[in-house]
Amino acid sequence: DGGITQSPKYLFRKEGQNVTLSCEQNLNHDAMYWYRQDPGQGLRLIYYSQIVNDFQKGDIAEGYSVSREKKESFPLTVTSAQKNPTAFYLCASSPPLAGRYTDTQYFGPGTRLTVL
Amino acid sequence: AQKVTQAQTEISVVEKEDVTLDCVYETRDTTYYLFWYKQPPSGELVFLIRRNSFDEQNEISGRYSWNFQKSTSSFNFTITASQVVDSAVYFCALSEWTDSGAGSYQLTFGKGTKLSVIP
Numbered sequence: 591d592g593g594i595t596q597s598p599k600y601l602f603r604k605e606g607q608n609v610t611l612s613c614e615q616n617l618n619h620d621a622m623y624w625y626r627q628d629p630g631q632g633l634r635l636i637y638y639s640q641i642v643n644d645f646q647k648g649d650i651a652e653g654y655s656v657s658r659e660k661k662e663s664f665p666l667t668v669t670s671a672q673k674n675p676t677a678f679y680l681c682a683s684s685p686p687l688a689g690r691y692t693d694t695q696y697f698g699p700g701t702r703l704t705v706l
Numbered sequence: 707a708q709k710v711t712q713a714q715t716e717i718s719v720v721e722k723e724d725v726t727l728d729c730v731y732e733t734r735d736t737t738y739y740l741f742w743y744k745q746p747p748s749g750e751l752v753f754l755i756r757r758n759s760f761d762e763q764n765e766i767s768g769r770y771s772w773n774f775q776k777s778t779s780s781f782n783f784t785i786t787a788s789q790v791v792d793s794a795v796y797f798c799a800l801s802e803w804t805d806s807g808a809g810s811y812q813l814t815f816g817k818g819t820k821l822s823v824i825p
Contacts, residue, residue, distance in 0.1 A: 621810065630715075630817065630818075631817055631818075632710075632797060632815035632816050632817045632818055633751075633797070633813075633815045634815075635812060635813075638810065638812070640810050646810075648812075678749060680749075680750075680751065682751075694741070694753050694756055695753075695813060696753065697743075697750055697751040697752075697753075698750065699748065699749060699750045700749040700750060702749075
């Protein structure tokens with residue numbers, strides 16, 4: 591089945607450690623995104639990537655890093671520089687753009703990160 | 707900067723009641739897209755609808771309907787005859803073009819409305 595997978599579902603990290611969240615899609619989508627969601631808040635964009643080997647900072651990129659070595663994969667690393675990393679992280683992807691047409695972002699099931 | 711406001715933080719209704727979720731947006735762009743997503747307790751966002759700024763026709767899909775009014779910058783969502791399975795957080799989002807990098811559309815989300823349907 592086509593879709594977006596995120597792993598792990600729950601992740602616990604000790605303060606000062608880096609941790610990497612996985613996001614994989616088999617939808618053949620070009621664009622991929624990472625969002626952070628805090629309780630009672632909307633989603634905030636961390637990073638996004640339109641093509642392989644290229645990515646752009648979103649609104650809250652500080653303390654995070656990404657890579658896009660393959661079309662299917664867009665892992666997010668939460669570094670020790672991120673001061674308040676406990677949150678729900680959602681990965682999304684969207685099909686190729688055509689002219690100025692946008693398209694829907696489809697979301698994975700999310701990873702809940704807790705810093706102990 | 708674009709902005710999406712969902713003034714209703716939480717709504718509770720009794721099953722079979724109709725409920726409307728409000729969404730007001732701000733944008734300077736003439737071409738934009740509006741979305742509604744549903745987030746059930748499991749956490750995954752589920753796409754419900756996309757509407758472009760040139761199409762002001764209301765849309766109905768089963769028990770769901772959407773009222774887009776450009777004059778008031780609103781894109782409201784109504785659930786008719788609500789059911790317990792409708793209990794979720796609903797997000798309205800606005801998509802606009804950005805020239806960053808290769809250029810892309812980016813979504814700005816409202817803070818969501820938590821809907822509880824009581825049996």
